[in-house]
Amino acid sequence: MFMESPRDELDLDRSQVTKAVQALQACLKSSSLSQKLFENDGQAISLLLTQWKIPRKEQTIRISLPHGLRTESGDVCLFTRDEPRMTSEQTVRFYKKLLTERGLKNAIEVIPFNMLKTEYKPFEAKRRLLGNFDLFLSDARIRRRLPSHIGKHFYERKKAPLSVDLESKHLVRDMARLIQGTSLTVSNKGSCCMVRVAHSGMTADEMVENVMTAVSTISAKLAMTGKNIKIIHLKSQTSVALPIYTSDLSHLAVVEEARKKARSTKGAKKRKRENKNREVSDLKTKETEEEKDSKEEEIPQLVPIEMPTKKPKQETISKQGLKKVPKPAAGKGLKKTVKDTKLAKKTPKVTARGLKRKAKNK
Template sequence: MDDERLVQLDRSQVNKAVLALQAFLKSKPTGKKLFKNESQNISILFTLWKIPNEAQTIRIPLPHAERTSSEEVCLFTRDEPQMTTDQTVRFYKKLMEERGVTNVTEIIPFKVLKTEYKPFEAKRRLLGNFNMFLADGRIRRRLPSQLGKHFYEKKREPLAVNLQSKHLAQDIQKVVQGTSVKINNKGACCMARVGHSGMTADELTENIEAAVQTVAGKIRMAGPALKIIHVKSERSVALPIYTSGLGHLMKTKATEEEKESAAEETDEDTKQTLAKEKNGKKRKVEEEEDDDSGDEDIPQLVPIKTKGKKLNVRHKKRRPADKKHASILLKMSKKGVRSPKPKRKANVSKRK
């Protein structure tokens, strides 16, 4: 992780905010609660410097489990070939026992989800019966069309798990024990659940520190991204635990000014070079015009005779018949006799 992306949290300030929040939750009347030991979720609210360009989901591993032991976890599995639904359920229950997985409370094959939970009311009951949903990574892409939009609107969509992993218990424990945060490209705020009111102040403080550093390192934004961080419960006021400084903004302004000045200098240099090129072209044109004005163009209408060379002029030779005809015409013109006209052929009409 880069040093610029690290968030320097004041541990004492975070601990004070957690203690104040726990004191507020204890002082609140419990008349509306069904159980006295019912706990409330505690979350941290991130405010970013700007809206991200793309949506992102970040998984956050936590040192202490942010869910209570009484929460129900449901696992969606694929349909095993050449097995009925009951056989697939028994197969995966046996697999969980062999791998030492104790977090999963119920297993639902994909075929059961597709048939028994097709009505809207059945999907709502399924959403209310469980606190967390896991899914086999091989069928995760097929679940949105079967679950509907309510799971995704309430941010309860199933998290992918590799059921073929050799360390299945550790992988599921990380997913159940950890949390996740969804960063969308429609706003500058996002929230992540880091614990519950039944945890101690030190456990909550450690979870908050781990979540903040993970989000600061994995978020896809250039430079520092977190502006303000608050901690709050479901119905309490948000308590600030971190506020970013303005040092990076001054740096960005300085770099922008340097870029603008460099761009202006390059523009001036390009203008000067263009002006020099234009002046050089004008000078060349003027010099060419001066050279052309000194030379007089002599029209060569008659071919110039060169010594030792004769012009090849071809004369037509008269035919002997033409010579005789010309001599006869000269004699007749001297005697005053007109040249005879050629006789016309008489048009003889054909008689029937």
């Protein structure tokens, strides 16, 4: 069974639980509404837990019960991944065959991921799916992809799919524990939480065993000390809450002491971290100061200054050659042409007749 530490063990009286179960059965039988429910699967019976202090973190506790809450009729839905090179119908047949070959007796409705995206995309289809099944399981390989497709109502109604490893060697055992067991969600928004532990179709002894097992598991697995549980009630959907456990004020002192110890340990851890950070920062500052001092103490070495050498003539020629020759202005060209024409007019033309005349005159 479940190992418990003496600090977390609750003094739950079995005779008190038996009296509460018998009174609850008598109340359900006397009402006309319960007679209709008894003809079906029965009415759910739950534990209502009230805590002394509101926990800081949300916690989910899985509880394995000696007597299963569900019959072999199919009220369980399993979301699976899409098998490669298979249609949705072939995937459904593949996983149903796998579960029957492994020896699972419960009838489970298989819905592949592609079918969930297409056929259950409208809001009304999701609401019908939520109402048709009491428990939802999901393949561990697609668990992270489900929240965006199933919607927030699954989580508000506390019907979030539970993860299952379909490749495990102990698949039937793991699924049987989830199907026949239950889970408690301890919220950090209030001091009360509820978990289903039985149904009205069970016998009184089966109900008592389930209640005792559930309380011992919760007190052992609760993140805060088990003494944080203040009152435990047993109730059905239509009946009043019947008390089966009440703690005294000494438990409140234990819870406060545990919180103080937790705070002190957290404070000590913080101080250690701060001291370590300070030591590291001091070391870094010391190293930087030493580096600065060593740099200051270093004697600068004299390095000869290299004078710039003259550039070779070829480079100057090449650079001069690369320079563009300026084009002559338009006015200067005109002046030159005018002078040339004047000189041409002043110089007489030498002809044969002129030479003869010069010879006669002589």
